[in-house]
Amino acid sequence: MKVLATPGARVAAGTLAAFALLAAIAPWVLPDPYAIPDAIGGRLLGPSLSHPLGTDALSRDLLARLARGGAVSLQVGLMAALIATALGGAIGLTAASVGGGWDTVLMRTTDGLASVPRAFAILFAAAAWPTMPLWALILLLGVTGWYAVARIARGEAVRLMQTDALLAARALGAGRVRVIFRHLLPNVAGQLAVATALGVGEAMLLEAGLSFLGAGVRPPVPSWGSMIHDGKDVLLTAPWATLAPGLALTCAVLAANRIGDAVRDAFDPRTR
Amino acid sequence: MSRWLLRRAAQGALTWGIAATALFLLVRLLPGDPLASAADLPPETRDSLARLYGLDQPLLTQLHHFVRGLLHGDLGVSILHGRPVTELIRDHLPPTLLLGASVLVADLAIALWLGTRLAARAGSVTDRWTMRALLTAHGLPPFWLGLLLVWLFALVWRILPAGGITDPMLHADTGLLARAVDVARHLFLPWLTLTLTGVVVPLRHHREAVIEALDADWVRSARARGVPEGEVLTRHASRAALTPILMVAGLWLPMILTGAVLVETTFAWPGLGWLMAESVGGRDYPVATACVLLGTAAVVFGSFVADLAQRLLDPRVAE
Amino acid sequence: MTLLDVRDLRVAFPAPNGAVHPVDGVSFALARGETLALVGESGCGKSLTALALLQLIPRPGRLTGGTVRLGDVEVSSLQGEALRAIRGRRIGMVFQDPLTSLNPVLTVGDQVAEGLVAHGMATRTEAAKRAVELLKEVGVADAEERARAYPHQLSGGMRQRVGIAIALAAEPEILIADEPTTALDVTVQAQILELIDTLRRTRGMAVLLITHDLGVVAGRADRVAVMYAGQIVEQAATADLFARPSHPYTRGLLASVPRIEGTLTRLAPIPGSVPPPAQWPPACRFEPRCGERFAKCAAERPPLLTAGTAHESRCWLMERGR
Helix, strand or coil, X not given: CHHHCCHHHHHHHHHHHHHHHHHHHHHHHCCCCCCCCCCCCCCCCCCCCCCCCCECCCCCEHHHHHHHHHHHHHHHHHHHXXXXXXXXXXXXXXXXXXXXXXXXXXXXXXHHHHCCCHHHHHHHHHHHCCCCCHHHHHHHHHHXXXXXXXXXXXXXXXXXXXXXXXXXXXXXXXCHHXXXXXXXXXXXXXXXXXXXXXXXXXXXXXXXXXXXXXXXXXXXXXXXXXXXXXXXXXXXXXXXXXXXXXXXXXXXXXXXXXXXXXXXXXXXCCCC | CHHHHHHHHHHHHHHHHHHHHHHHHHHHHCCCCCCHHHCCCCHHHHHHHHHHHCCCCCHHHHHHHHHHHHHHCCCCECCCCCCEHHHHHHHHHHHHHHHHHHXXXXXXXXXXXXXXXXXXXXXXXXXXXXXXXXXXXXXXXXXXXXXXXXXXXXXXXXXXXXXCCCCCCCCCCCCHHHHHHHHHHHHHHHHHHHHHHHCHHHHHHHHHHHHHHHCCHHHHHHHHCCCCHHHHHXXXXXXXXXXXXXXXXXXXXXXXXXXXXXXXXXCCCCCHHHHHHHHHHCCCHHHHHHHHHHHHHHHHHHHHHHXXXXXXXXXXXXX | CEEEEEEEEEEEECCCCCCEEEEEEEEEEEECCCEEEEECCCCCCHHHHHHHHCCCCCCCCEEXXXXXXXXXXXXXHCCHHHHHHHECCCEEEECCCCCCCCCCCCCHHHHHHHHHHHCCCCCXXXXXXXXXXXXXXXXXXXXXXXXXXXXXXXXXHHHHHHHHHHHHCCCCCEEEEECCXXXXXXXXXXXXXXXXXXXXXXXXXEEEEEECCHHHHHHHCCEEEEEECCEEEEEEEHHHHHHCCCCHHHHHHHHCCCCCCCCCCCCCXXXXXXXXXXXXXXXXXXXXXXXXXXXXXXXXXXXXXXXXCCEEEXXXXXXXXC
């Protein structure tokens, strides 16, 4: 695939695959991330053979938590990005193909919603719904992330609507839905793919941040963000409890962004 | 000009109104009663909160009450603190303004200066590695970077404070300068964290804009009349490339505020973001609402300023 | 006396199957006070030739051969400050599109004054005053007010006048005008050409006029050089060229110009089209389209041969005494 043409993209894909692999084999190879074997003596142990990354404040194995947390973060990031792209694409394409008053209304609404800082919006929801489950968090992440995608999709679609190909299709009586799916969507697909890939990194960072604040993934489900939060108080004595999840998160986000850039380059008409 | 100002201001107010409506709508979709934690408060307080934030009234009525409360400076009482919401906002707004403004200025200055220099050397080793470094910094979780900086500067080297905005041990009659220095010392790490993780966004845009501008015909004309290369870069390429940065402001401002929430919490910087985060754990719905609407207002205002700046800097926009 | 002596100029652009040379061995000379017109269709390399003189060839193109002697200075080998000293000060250039050639965020007056300040000929304030004088000289009405205007606020003709003022600000000896009227309305074209001519006379400059329009050439140029596919194919005094065109391409160009006098006949275009640089024929480049070709034309590349007094033609027909 052209996306994996450069070594950077290959490394990025490999990194994400490694995290996925780690999460997959963890149940067989690593201890239970939820188990608390020795709450008193096993706390905050340094890296050792039995605990490659040490243990946390509740004596849970950090590597196991890292693996499980990775699975959670990746899943949340991916699903949220997909929701955001789907929503943004739908709204952008609809606005462009309908045009006129509806277009203005949709885009103005988009502008309005985009003015709310993403973290603020989700925290607001968390304050109103303290027991928010994971699926709701993912939905909220998606619902707060589609604005840029909508603008890009609409912009591209508006441009396409002026092309001869589309003017001909509409002159021949193609209905709105048909126009969207058969003509606009395939041409915008590239941009949507890029938006999804880049959105994964953003969503992961945001989820981690929310978990860090205690408003994201709820304990005892591990998340890299909440692991960093837990490790914050023992920074001097057990730095690995903070370093490991932070490094993992950084690597995963950078990998996702790198893949996003690779997808963008693959679709860029100038490099085709 | 004044006509444009009025129109644009009205547009901003409408944008904010749309956001506020959407947020109030969102909260109605969520299960449970956000004011449940107010059960132990005295009845008059509960009533006023119900008027401003209650969900069993029609949306428009609530909006009406809220905007009136906003204009009269009465947004109810904080469930967690027992103090008026407006008071809390007033106390926590300045630190966020200070942090936000200093980050904004720094990011813009770096983006303009470094973006131009990198554009002149586009494709070179310096350019590629600098961009890589900045993009990596952008991928770092700001709260994690903050913790690392605290670990290094405050715990290991002990040259900067670990958090807060002032030293609680400062003597009551310390001079203004000493106080300012104290705040500056506390500001440094949160400022550094936000600046480093965020600078690539405006920088990337400006660099691309300058690269494009360097290919422009008028740049060729400037060279043809003997303008020194340095001036070609700044006066002709960079100056004409200012508009894209300002257009990005609308996307970039919400990102700064999102980062601010995390950084303020990490450093116990008592700003609006910190207040927002605290209100979540404390089930303090009135404060959360006020914070999110204020954050939105800040973004809308920033957008307005960016549009104004664009109008002033680029003579073509005014036509 | 010769002011500018260009010999064998060559510009290369990288291409998938080896570099192409859109300017391939161009030579001409410019004497003080004269106007030399460089004529050709789009794609013949005339604009690139002009840009090459000031080392303004757009990337990824490069100057790969030839000399450009300005008096005793070899311009093509200059760099940095030495090159800057030539640009605008000894050779000035007016560009084709007056809208994109002007910086949109600077006032017109600023841009005219810039050259003066850049060459240390005046302080900022002096330059600003001089800019207004220059604008008057090029025929901009209300020069003082107009100096404070932005490019987009002026009409096309006005912008081109500004472009000329900018080119002349530092008082160069040579003015290169790259299709100065192509982007303008017909009515304005004549005014601009007249202006350039007047300025040439009053300042004693030499003018290199680049154009694709033979009509422009007829009244304004002392000598003409016709370019085709990166090479000069004919060079002569204007009257001589029009009266006795020697190269089949020139003849074709003249024949395809519609005329007012005489009987109405069909326009006679030159058959075929200009090939891109990658597909230039190895011998005579015009041969595939030439109505007077013979065996040698496809076999050997013709050099510039004498066609009369101060008249050269790159055509094997010259050997046959035609």
